[in-house]
Amino acid sequence: MAEVVVDTPVPPRSTVGDESRDWRKALTGVGLLAPAIVIAIIFSIIPLIYLINVSLTRESTFFFNNPQYTFDNYRLIWNRYLPHVWTTIRLATLASLFCLIFGYPFAYILVRKVQYRDLVRILMTFPLFGPLYLTYGIRFVFGVNGPLAPLFDFIGVDSRTLLFAYPEQMTIFGMAVFTFPFMVMNVVAALTNVDPTLEEAARTLGSRPWQVFTRVLFPLSWPGVLAGFLICFGWNLGVFIVPMLLGNIEQQRVLSLALYQKAMSQFDYGLGSAMGVVLMLLAFTVTWLSLRFSRGALAT
Amino acid sequence: MSETTAIGGPSRFRSSGRWLTSGLQHAYIWLWMALFVLPFLTTVYRSLEDPKGGYSFEGYRFAFGSFQDALILSLQTTIVTIVLNILISIPAAYAIVRYPIPGKRTILAALNVSLYTPGAVMGLSLSLLFAYRLSSIQGSFWALVAAYVVGTFPLMLIPVIVALRDLPTVFGEAARTLGAGRWRTLLRVEIPLLGPGITAGILLTFVIVFNEFLVTLFIAGKGNQTAALTIYNILARAGFAPSTAALASIMQFTSFVVVLLFFKVFGSRYLKGTYLG
Amino acid sequence: MARVTLQDVTKRYGDTVAVDRVSAEIADGEFVTLLGPSGCGKTTTLRMIAGLVELTSGHIRFDDQLMDNVPTHKRNIGLAFQSHALFPHMSVAKNIAFGLTNRRAPRAEVQAKVEEMLDMIEMTGMGDRMPSQLSGGQQQRVALARMLATDPRVLLFDEPLSALDRNLRDTLKYSILELQRRTKKTAIYVTHDQSEAFAISDRIMVMNQGRVEQAGTQLDIYLRPETEFVANFVGDNNTLQGTVRAIEPGTDGIREVVVDCSGMTVRAIAPADLAAGDAVSVFVRPEHIEVLPDGSREGQDGVLRGKIVQLVFEGPTLRMTIDADGVPLHVSVSGTERLALLDQANASVWVELRNPSVVKNPPAV
Structure with missing residues (x-):
């Protein structure tokens, strides 16, 4: 193992040799990083700068010789498209809460009780293949003559109108199934670090099961829960296909869909980009929060 | 020790309660696993339906052909x-x-x-x-x-x-x-x-x-x-x-x-x- | 095989000094141990010899060849790591062959050498095993075979046994010594374990705070510590304060120092830098304090009267604390006479301090 460096007073001497070596090393490092940095700048940072730039121009005048700079797009969002912003946040919040409420017990059982964990992990990758196939499949599952139709008919829900009768619920469900694995993995990581003997200790000290949960388990797994919630939230902010296939006009107001329609169908690049900037700001705020709370998971 | 025989009744009751809890927990996991896989399986099922009625690999032939x-x-x-x-x-x-x-x-x-x-x-x-x-x-x-x-x-x-x-x-x-x-x-x-x-x-x-x-x-x-x-x-x-x-x-x-x-x-x-x- | 010379070797990290002007000459075929607490700079020194850490200043030579700018892979050394550092993705044979293939040795020669090495570590026929399938002792033996396979000029050991359990440590340290004796290679061994250092070294260098405090044979370091640090780090010692009364030519021409200390007189071999009137520390090992049967020798050099205030029977040894006029003395008795002392708590006894050593106190700050 590395020696602990001991501090002893010594007359100062020039350390030019060390410094130049460090510089050379740093330069090599930057060289190794260069391809990644160049790619990220050209295809991620610069496009986002363009996005901001375009959002400050009227319609598609950015591509003309003299673009017309204006704040109108943001004014328009404030005046007319605020419900779109709220729908985006509302759906993301509800879907992430759904994940939390159903994902926490799932993670707990998985960590403490289940032997066939790898099977669960493997099956859990299906939603990760993307919301497109998932939503597509959910349409079939809850559609007419779907595999669950007899079940719904049995409990008195009309399976033929199910898909269209509950657009918001279906949308939230679809979003939640997609992000469920993210929640579970974060809570699993947090719970794995909670020593089971702490639960046993709480029980021997007379705690009831729900007290064990509220006083020991939840406080100790809280950072993972928060990280999981924020990651789910981040994904759900960008939702596109789920409301398109499962929701109605109200859910389809989400920003991703709206900006696609504005920019790519109506060629109002200015407004579409402004929506993109708003969505980006929301997503980055969430990312920033989740990195703050789950310090060390990815960064350092 | 022979705790079970001494207080057979309540203990059996308690252990069956434990069985129930454990069974419900596993059922919950399996319910979600079904939810993960069901959309895929239903999609596969639908892919085998022939528009003209019955089942066939027509969809796959078409997919591999035109896609x-x-x-x-x-x-x-x-x-x-x-x-x-x-x-x-x-x-x-x-x-x-x-x-x-x-x-x-x-x-x-x-x-x-x-x-x-x-x-x-x-x-x-x-x-x-x-x-x-x-x-x-x-x-x-x-x-x-x-x-x-x-x-x-x-x-x-x-x-x-x-x-x-x-x-x-x-x-x-x-x-x-x-x-x-x-x-x-x-x-x-x-x-x-x-x-x-x-x-x-x-x-x-x-x-x-x-x-x-x-x-x-x-x-x-x-x-x-x-x-x-x-x-x-x-x-x-x-x-x-x-x-x-x-x-x-x-x-x-x-x-x-x-x-x-x-x-x-x-x-x-x-x-x-x-x-x- | 080579003579290793360190000349004012220094390593600084920013403002902190890890190794401070260490100089040493290690003879061809000599087995030298760097002994010291963690953080004393011994591992950094070893890693500088290996070329894994660059020198801030100073020079390292193998024979007369300056090594300062020779990269590690061209130094032809063997280094045994604390963790065996066997490549987990290679078989035992591939691990042993690794150094040889780096030198582009012909295949037949590599194979023969691997077989020879496996025989040497008594693991014949186990070349196809993966490191994870071996016991801790076998892993460390393969690591030794791997470092010896390339016939290195210098063997370096970085606490190679510290991760192993005690029994294994005892057998392996003699295997290491035996291998070194057989191959007659220069060896530099880093450890914080003094019994390990005493068991296998030709010479020990005790390090502290980046400096070499004392270099010498086991007996030098045990009986004649040159600094307070060495006296306290290597084994236990009682420390008494005294003043030099005189320096006298003793028997055999070795100068003797006479010290007044705690109301008695103590004689010891005189270090070079002492003069009458100097304040000194007198060190006496607990195992060198003898409990006398009676007070007949009271007043002689090194004889003190005291009271047993604590008795701890540890089986092979009996540990006592004796209060000699307010000075607590730790005494350890291993002979059969310890049994007679068992019921002597609070008794008055006479003790004789033998083999004391004297170190001049550093000037008060």
């Missing part, structure tokens, strides 16, 4: 992206873990920006870039690859960083004391030991890029429709058809086989700290 180009394009873009991700991420991971670079955290955050950008925002901003500055590659194969690389190389970078950080420096030092130069140490000792981390990155890239449709929707040219985008386009225009169900089944099945192979060979520990693990 062949799309499938091939999906595989090509995925493979090229994986190769580029490896070439970009391994040196970058070395730089970040082993070299004294000022502002490391900021650089890492900047590299990860694309990972946190919602797909539609990335798609729109890239389409602006290609329309305004890079019209030479607008709508081309390389435009797709560029978008995929920038969106997924952090998914390769992170597992490699994790693996490199977990890799004790002692192996490299041992190799050097045994007379191995820098390249030999890298190729014979360090990269093989990083293998599982790199493979985790490959898996993540594969799963994401192979199934990407949203960014693609914004930037793909007319002749460059990937399989996932094709599914989206047909859905948006023509609704649900057995042939798209077949294509969706093929895509998910392929992805699943790749995931299974990974778990079989490497187990799940190298996915820690990443997207899947």
Whole structure:
């Protein structure tokens, strides 16, 4: 193992040799990083700068010789498209809460009780293949003559109108199934670090099961829960296909869909980009929060 | 001791209560596993329905016939992206873990920006870039690859960083004391030991890029429709058809086989700290 | 095989000094141990010899060849790591062959050498095993074979046994010594374990705070510590304060120092730098304090009267604390006479301090 460096007073001497070596090393490092940095700048940072730039121009005048700079797009969002912003946040919040409420017990059982964990992990990758196939499949599952139709008919829900009768619920469900694995993995990581003997200790000290949960388990797994919630939230902010296939006009107001329609169908690049900037700001705020709370998971 | 015989009744009652709880817990897990798989299985079932009634492989014949180009394009873009991700991420991971670079955290955050950008925002901003500055590659194969690389190389970078950080420096030092130069140490000792981390990155890239449709929707040219985008386009225009169900089944099945192979060979520990693990 | 010379070797990290002007000459075929607490700079020194850490200043030579700018992989050394550092993705045979293939040795020669090495570590026929399939002792033996396979000029050991359990440590340290004796290679061994250092070294260098405090044979370091640190780090010692009364030519021409200390007189071999009137520390090992049967020798050099205030029977040894006029003395008795002392708590006894050593106190700050 590395020696602990001991501090002893010594007359100062020039350390030019060390410094130049460090510089050379740093330069090599930057060289190794260069391809990644160049790619990220050209295809991620610069496009986002363009996005901001375009959002400050009227319609598609950015591509003309003299673009017309204006704040109108943001004014328009404030005046007319605020419900779109709220729908985006509302759906993301509800879907992430759904994940939390159903994902926490799932993670707990998985960590403490289940032997066939790898099977669960493997099956859990299906939603990760993307919301497109998932939503597509959910349409079939809850559609007419779907595999669950007899079940719904049995409990008195009309399976033929199910898909269209509950657009918001279906949308939230679809979003939640997609992000469920993210929640579970974060809570699993947090719970794995909670020593089971702490639960046993709480029980021997007379705690009831729900007290064990509220006083020991939840406080100790809280950072993972928060990280999981924020990651789910981040994904759900960008939702596109789920409301398109499962929701109605109200859910389809989400920003991703709206900006696609504005920019790519109506060629109002200015407004579409402004929506993109708003969505980006929301997503980055969430990312920033989740990195703050789950310090060390990815960064350092 | 013979506690059970002494107070047989209540104890049996209690243990049956425990059985019930445990049974419910497992049922809950299986319910969710069913929810994960059911959409896929139903899609497969629908893909086998013949529009003219009964069941057939007509959908698959159609998918492999008319969607062949799309499938091939999906595989090509995925493979090229994986190769580029490896070439970009391994040196970058070395730089970040082993070299004294000022502002490391900021650089890492900047590299990860694309990972946190919602797909539609990335798609729109890239389409602006290609329309305004890079019209030479607008709508081309390389435009797709560029978008995929920038969106997924952090998914390769992170597992490699994790693996490199977990890799004790002692192996490299041992190799050097045994007379191995820098390249030999890298190729014979360090990269093989990083293998599982790199493979985790490959898996993540594969799963994401192979199934990407949203960014693609914004930037793909007319002749460059990937399989996932094709599914989206047909859905948006023509609704649900057995042939798209077949294509969706093929895509998910392929992805699943790749995931299974990974778990079989490497187990799940190298996915820690990443997207899947 | 080589003579290793360190000349004012220094390593600084920013403002902190890890190794401070260490100079040493290690003869061809000599087995030298760097002994010291963690953080004393011994591992950094070893890693500088291996070329894994760059020198801030000073020079390292193998024979007369200056090594300062020779990269590790061209030094032809063997280094045994604390963790065995076997490559987990290579078989035992591949591990042993690694250094040889780096030198582009012909295949047949590599194979023969691997077989020879496996025979040497008594693991014949186990070349196909993976490191993870071996026991801790076998892993460390393969690591030794791997470092010896390339016939290195210098063997370096970085606490190679510290991760192993006690029994294994005892057998392996003699295997290491035996291998070194057989190959007659220069060996530099780093450890914080003094019994290990005493068991295998030709010479020990005690390090503290980046400096060499004392270099010498086991007996030198045990009986004649030159600094307070060495006296306290190597084994236990009682420390008494005294003043030099005189320096006298003793028997055999060795100068003797006479010290007044705690109301008695103590004689010891005189270090070079002492003069009458100097304040000194007198060190006496607990095992060198003898309990006298009676007070007949009271008043002689090194004889004190005291009271037993604490008795701890540890089986092979009896540990006592004796209060000699306010000075607590730790005494350890291993002979059969310890049994007679068992019921002597609070008794008055006479003790004789033998083999004391004297170190001049550093000037008060």
